[in-house]
Amino acid sequence: MSSLQNKIISFWRKLRNARLFSNWLKSDSFSQESADRKLIYALSPRKIPNGEQIKHLNKFLNPREFLLIKICILIVLVNGVYLGTVFLKKHLQYLPVIGGEYIEGVVGSPKTINPLYAVNRDIDSDLSRLIYSSLFKYDIHGRLSHDLVETMEIGGENKEYIIKIKEGVSWHTGGNLTAEDIVFTVNLIKSAEYNSPLRSAFTNITVEKIDDLTLKFVLAEPYAPFPDLLTFGILPANLWKNIAPNAAVLADLNLKPVGSGPYKFKSLVKSKTGDLKEYRLEANADYYGGQAYLKNITFIFFVDYIEAIKAFNDNQIMGLNYLPFTLRQEILAQNSVKFRELAQPQIISLFFNSVKNKTLADKDVRVALATALDKNQIIQEVFAGIHSPADGPILKESFAYNEEIKKYDYAPATAAETIKTKPVTAILTVIDSGNNVAVAEKVKDYWTKAGGQISLNIVSGDQAAEIVKNRNFEILLYGEFIGGDPDVFVFWHSSQAGERGFNLTGYNNPEADKLLAEARVSTDQAERISRYKKFQEIVVADLPAIFLYSPSYTYVQSNKLKGFSGTAIVDPGDRFSGVGGWYLKTKKKLTW
Structure with a gap:
């Protein structure tokens, strides 16, 4: 028994020792694993893989x-x-x-970059617009705005204009522009010896200097659009006063002018024959309106539009001063081009001459001819829809335009009924220029479909002046330049009928005459608007002409040029109204 007991005790001792050994091994293994892990962490500088x-x-x-x-x-x-x-x-x-050079192609070349004569040629006017300052200018929307003018007061029964100019305006060569320079320029315009095309507008106007920054104009009669006459550039008196009148057109200052505008003359390049090939301007760092972003503007002159368009397509130039609609498709890579469609003060109309054709004296006939035309469709088919339909004698962009005047909408069935009872046989005269003939053919087709018997009389540009002067037409497709102000006195007042005036239809309505006469002398804009709106209602109701459309001015530029924001012009040079904001160079900036 004791022997069995001893064996059992011995077995349990061995078992206990085995468990203790096992636990020791496990403890040692855990410590080793922990040590290995610490070693790896110590050797690695990063905890992230x-x-x-x-x-x-x-x-x-x-x-x-x-x-x-x-x-x-x-x-x-x-x-x-x-x-x-x-x-x-x-x-x-x-x-x-600031930086970069904008290069524009122009058809033609400058002759006299001088405010006295620049109105005769578009390129002269373009350069004058950049080089010279004026009392007033047209802004990017074709509205008259202050340039040199600080304030203006009207008195003396609307015949006296007291103007104060901005202080600190400097010439490109140094020195300040003063009232004396303005008086000097006006007197040159008024002088018969200098033969300026502006002279007729200033014949009955006097000007005097009050002080260095103030001057006064006195008119013979009140004339509300007078400030629109003051958009000519100002010449430096100290440089021009010693040049004789007979030498003025030939003076070197006509091609190397000195002004006070946003750009100044830098250089020019002539061909071996003496023709101007390039003309370079640089930004005026001292310009009172702030320095323009474009550091340089260069004009390259071409013989015709085909040559200019080729240079544009070859990226030799970045802009075209004007693109005729007929050549629009010649511009390649149109996705990289901006077609600037600028409204201009012109209305294309069909003028009725009831003296030459008695049928046209019947208002019902004129209304039928008006409602037989689909103006919008004609504009779409001939001009791809880029021009604007016209409804009356005053531009839609004008502050005096009446949106509520009667519209003669397309109504071919009604027109045909009238013409059926009152047959129409007439000759439509058209000047062969641009798309005029294409428009006339469309008009003829519409009138023929309505039952009229219409024939075309296509004349050359050389014949146009004589035809208009003598009123040698029955119906005339013709365009009139209205100008920046809604004053259309010369086109519709009865006193302007006859060969010396521009009332082509001989229109005579006493109430319309009264409204036109009153509106052009009032300096109250609200009053002028009221009178012109009533005038439009009367003329459109009388229908002495069918007002078709107002064409746009197509200015073409590369997409590379940024900052252009113009919508309308009065003169082609007005496309540079916002030139100070044009740019080619940019910098990046983070805003928070």
Whole structure:
């Protein structure tokens, strides 16, 4: 018994010792693992795996786990790109900076870059607009605005204009522009010896200097659009006073002018035959309106539009001063080009001469001819819809336009009924220029479909002046330049009928005459608007002409040029109204 007991006790002792040994082994293994881990951490400078370590990630993860990690990483990257893009769009700005050269192609070349004569040629007027300052100018929307003028007061029964100019306006060569320079320029315009085309507008106007910054104009009669006459450039008296009148046209200052505008003369290039090939301007750093962003503007002169368009397509120039509609398709890469369609003060109309054709004296006939035409369709088919339909004698862009005047909508059935009872046989005269003939043919087709017997009389531009002067037409397709002010006295007042005036239809309505006469002498704009609106109602109701459309001025520029914001012009040179804001160079800036 004792022997069995001893064996059992011995077995339990061995078992206990074995368990203790096992626990010791486990304890030692745990300590070793912990030591190994600490050693690895001590040797590694980073707790996050590096690229080399990530390469081996798939050895420790199953395929599903590895795919999930890759998808998560992709989502993080996509979101990072998206959020970064959104942030940059909201906070990254491209701001214009001074620099770059804009090169424009022009058909023709300058002769006299002089405000006294520049109105005779578009290119002379273009350069004058950039080089000279004026009392008033037309803004980017074709509205009259102050240039040199600081304030203006009207008195003396609306015949006296006292104008104070901005202080500190400097000439390109130094020295300040003063009232004396303005008085000097006006007197040159008024002088018969200088033979300026502006002279007739200033014949009965006197001007005097009050002080260095103030002057006074006195008119013989009140004339509300008078400020529109003061858009000519101002000459520096000290440079021109010693030039004799008979030498003025030949003076070197006509091609190397000195003004006070946003750009100044830099250089010119002539061909071997003496013709001007290039003309360079540089920004006036001292310009009172602030320095323009474009550092230089260069004009390159071409013989015709075909040559100019080729240079544009070859990227030799960045702009074209004007593009005739008939050549529009010659412009290549049109996606990289901006066609600036600028409203201009011209209305194309069909003028009725009831003296030559008694049928046209019947208002019902005139209304039938008006409602037989689909103006919008004609504009779409001939001009691809880029021109604007006209409804009356005053431009839609004018402050005096009456939106509520009667519209003669297209009504072919009604027109045909009238013409059936009152037959129409007439000759439509058209000047062979631009798309005039195409428009006349469309008009003829519409009137013929309505039952009229219409024939076309196509005349050359050389014949136009004589035909208009002698009113040698029955119906005339013709355009009139209205100007920046709604004063259309010369076109519709009965006193302007006859060969010396521009009342082409011989229109005579006493009430319309009274409204026109009153509106042109009132300086109260609200009063002028009221009278012109009533005048439009009367003329459109009488229908002495069918007002067709107002053509736009197509100015072409490369997409590279930024900052252009013009919508309308009065003179082609007005396309440079906002030139100070044009730019080619930019800088990046983050805003918060």
